[in-house]
Amino acid sequence: MVYGVDMPMTETASGRADGGVRSIMRAVDLLDLFDAEHPWRPLREIVTLTELPKTTVVRLLATLEGLGLVADRQDGTYGLGARFLQWVRLSEAMWEVSEGTRRVMRELVDRCGETVNLYIRQDASRVSIAQQEGTTTVRSVVTVGAQLPLTQGATAKVLLGAAPAPVWELLERRHPEVDLAALRREVAGTAEIGYSVTHGERELGASSVAVPIRRHGRVVASLSVSGPTSRFTADRIGGYVDAVTDAAQRISAAGLGSVEVFL
Structure with a gap:
């Protein structure tokens, strides 16, 4: 049995008073919701976990999908997009x-x-x-x-x-x-x-x-x-x-x- 698997430490965008751009922080918080145990999440769950209005979440997902950072399975669930593959390989090497x-x-x-x-x-x-x-x-x-x-x-x-x-x-x-x-x-x-x-x-x-x-x-x-x-x-x-x-x-x-x- 493996225990102690950690999800990324997330904070709400409003809680990060470090001068970051709010929309970027929100996008990162959203992407942080995906991990090995949750490769896909339904829209309603993303809305609940981000504590953002549904309209804001839908807009973020659409933007991230357009950039290839989020993939829509056409059944109301979302996961990370294929564009991350190039970054993952580069990051692993570095x-x-x-x-x-x-x-x-x-x-x-x-x-x-x-x-x-x-x-x-x-x-x-x-x-x-x-x-x-x-x-x-x-x-x-x-x-x-x-x-x-x-x-x-x-x-x-x-x-x-x-x-x-x-x-x-x-x-x-x-x-x-x-x-x-x-x-x-x-x-x-x-x-x-x-x-x-x-x-x-x-x-x-x-x-x-x-x-x-x-x-x-x-x-x-x-x-x-x-x-x-x-x-x-x-x-x-x-x-x-x-x-x-x-x-x-x-x-x-x-x-x-x-x-x-x-x-």
Whole structure:
């Protein structure tokens, strides 16, 4: 059984007070509704999930369909259009990590048995750009490329250690419910000991161990292992920390490949 599959983190257009063009933000929010579990959605569902007037949704769908970004199945359901194929292939090529990095990640899976992810920070979110699934039947999986919160989880505490002041200001605006003072203390503690361990922060029953990947003296990514909390016991966590730390140091020494130009 695979659990912990994440949908992209969506926010309403009105909630993104970052100067973005409202119509573009609405279109992106609409496209974010499609994923592996929902490749097609009926019009009424899109209207409900976007919380937009039906006329606005119909207009957005018509525009996106004209651009080849949305496909109409002629039965009232919509999905992503064929134009995305060229962008998907291009994006995969540009964001691909080196084979050496993949090899280290596979070896880490063999060593721990848990799912391994390599995360980067983008704006005020975190994104997995590479994943090797665990070997157990019950395992933790996230959607590669999906935006996840930068306020929860072991990886977030690692990546925030290198975040500039504007990122913290953005988090304060987007997540007023989060105690940022407490989060800052946790991030400082993570930076001091060199790793983070969390249980059930992002998802109940899921745990993670994360370690920074450094290039030229700065944190550019985070390597993590994650899985059911029931397996992240006190007698195992120490071994997980050692294994992830060793893997992260090897990747830091060798580099992530051409993707580093974006980091």
